[in-house]
Amino acid sequence: MEKTSTVQDSLTRQTRMLMYQDLNTRGKLYGGRLLEWIDMVAGITGRRYCGTEVTTAAIDKLDFLTAAKLGDILEIIGKVTYVGNTSFEVKVETYVDRQNGERERINRAYLVMVALDEEERSIRPPRLVLQNDEERLEYEAAEQRYLARKKARAAAK
């Protein structure tokens, strides 16, 4: 019997306040800093889900939707959306709580992660147990991305 895990098992939230060292030359959140935080959240999400080491194989899509600035509070939320053979997808969404109390999504990213054993060989992650319609819809969309990635990688060889 294969091990199973749920989206809830993987759910990871990180909260931070934007400081001077997080800004670019225009005084807005530096994209490279956010990318680092997203990759970290995806790694923690993956480890919680798999219970093993994981690595980032690809950042499939990353959209900067709007900017954030000094003093804004960011919440970065990661969850597993799809499990393939040895890879799985983590969706990471970043929200900003503005100083005027408004909340807005500023980034959405999909990362392809791979579970690793002690010798750093790729292994099968737990099978994903879907618990509601939202997770099932998310899974179906993620499966299309997984198949599209497979096709693109095969074509690039």
Ligand SMILES: CC(C)(COP(=O)(O)OP(=O)(O)OC[C@H]1O[C@@H](n2cnc3c(N)ncnc32)[C@H](O)[C@@H]1OP(=O)(O)O)[C@@H](O)C(=O)NCCC(=O)NCCS
């Ligand atoms: C990720 C890694 C372990 C995969 O090695 P591998 O298992 O021998 O490679 P495979 O080609 O068999 O791929 C394993 C799975 O990952 C997927 N995958 C690997 N690279 C991918 C990419 N660039 N894009 C999309 N999917 C990818 C494959 O489709 C496969 O999925 P599946 O088993 O669910 O069908 C290896 O490429 C590696 O170590 N890369 C460096 C990772 C790293 O250093 N990350 C940190 C960067 S900051």
